[in-house]
Amino acid sequence: MKRSLCLFTAIAAMPFTIAWGQAAAPPSEPSVKNVELTVYLLSGVQTPAADDVPQDLAATVKNLHSLFLYKGYKLAESFILRGRSTGGPGAQYASTQGILPGSGLHYQFDYQRVRISNEKPYMVHIDGLSINLTGTPVYGTDGKQRGSNTVASIRTDLDLSDGQKVVVGKSSINQTGDALILVVVPKVIE
Amino acid sequence: MTCQDCELILAQGQVTGEVEEHLQRCVECRALSHDLLANALALESLRSEELPRVAVQLPRGRRVFPWVAVAAAAMFAFALLIPRPQTLKPVASPVIAPVASRAEPLPPPIETAKAQPTRLHPQKVEPLKIKMLTPDPDIVIYWLIED
Numbered sequence: 001m002k003r004s005l006c007l008f009t010a011i012a013a014m015p016f017t018i019a020w021g022q023a024a025a026p027p028s029e030p031s032v033k034n035v036e037l038t039v040y041l042l043s044g045v046q047t048p049a050a051d052d053v054p055q056d057l058a059a060t061v062k063n064l065h066s067l068f069l070y071k072g073y074k075l076a077e078s079f080i081l082r083g084r085s086t087g088g089p090g091a092q093y094a095s096t097q098g099i100l101p102g103s104g105l106h107y108q109f110d111y112q113r114v115r116i117s118n119e120k121p122y123m124v125h126i127d128g129l130s131i132n133l134t135g136t137p138v139y140g141t142d143g144k145q146r147g148s149n150t151v152a153s154i155r156t157d158l159d160l161s162d163g164q165k166v167v168v169g170k171s172s173i174n175q176t177g178d179a180l181i182l183v184v185v186p187k188v189i190e
Numbered sequence: 191m192t193c194q195d196c197e198l199i200l201a202q203g204q205v206t207g208e209v210e211e212h213l214q215r216c217v218e219c220r221a222l223s224h225d226l227l228a229n230a231l232a233l234e235s236l237r238s239e240e241l242p243r244v245a246v247q248l249p250r251g252r253r254v255f256p257w258v259a260v261a262a263a264a265m266f267a268f269a270l271l272i273p274r275p276q277t278l279k280p281v282a283s284p285v286i287a288p289v290a291s292r293a294e295p296l297p298p299p300i301e302t303a304k305a306q307p308t309r310l311h312p313q314k315v316e317p318l319k320i321k322m323l324t325p326d327p328d329i330v331i332y333w334l335i336e337d
Contacts (some may be wrong), residue, residue: 060329063325063326064331093217130220132224145207145210146204147205147206148205153224153227153231154334156316156319156332156334163328164329165328166330166332167329167332168333169332170333170334171335
């Protein structure tokens with residue numbers, strides 16, 4: 001009975017609340033914000049090995065050790081990708097690529113769109129985040145590149161809080177059962 | 191390059207320079223390319239999986255099939271060896287009457303609607319995403335599991 005009374009009161013008050021909100025809040029314009037993604041590309045290895053990650057990721061790797069049975073975690077690459085959320089439709093695609101030192105694998109990191117909430121603490125939503133690791137390019141007899149072999153890839157949508165370390169991982173990317181792990185840290189710049 | 195051209199080349203397992211340029215621009219084709227690659231990886235990983243052994247017990251009964259087959263074959267051979275009487279009578283060849291042919295105009299061609307090519311985008315199957323909370327609220331772990 002008490003719960004029903006609360007529900008009734010809430011429903012009855014809704015039109016007043018909406019009307020007050022419309023009167024008080026100015027018409028919101030899509031705000032343009034920049035977002036800086038710091039991305040760490042790690043590998044979780046099955047063979048015994050000491051961790052080789054920067055100090056910023058020590059706590060993250062400690063959590064990974066408590067959840068997974070990988071013997072060690074190594075940093076393969078890190079980079080910063082800066083993009084913009086226009087708050088409306090339009091191209092907000094951003095990408096970067098490079099070569100992983102040591103392995104010689106080529107990587108491409110991109111996302112389709114990033115959206116940032118208007119209020120603090122900012123929430124960052126990334127659509128179509130993707131990383132693709134490819135091997136040595138294959139060339140035809142005419143010398144033109146015919147393609148390349150994909151070694152591993154990750155593609156997903158993500159919701160992140162500003163400054164939060166979000167880990168995205170995938171197991172068994174190769175025969176030895178290693179894992180591909182991305183650590184994404186967003187920073188909203190006003 | 192159109193999306194259809196790109197899909198056809200991707201379906202053949204090739205990635206040319208033109209395709210890569212197209213993939214840079216086209217979101218759908220890039221998603222298709224990723225899906226195809228993920229499928230290829232998944233299939234490759236299945237190569238090493240051992241199939242479970244299934245014990246199948248066949249019904250045990252009298253095996254009559256060989257004897258029936260042998261009997262049928264013998265009867266067929268016997269039927270071939272029996273000489274058949276030649277009862278065919280000579281038939282006069284038919285007389286072909288001359289037919290006056292008249293050239294009639296062909297009916298106009300029927301216009302058929304051109305079939306629109308269907309896109310080859312497969313239904314996207316998102317990997318299973320497991321969210322793991324850690325003691326540190328600033329660290330969230332997502333693990334992707336693909337079939």
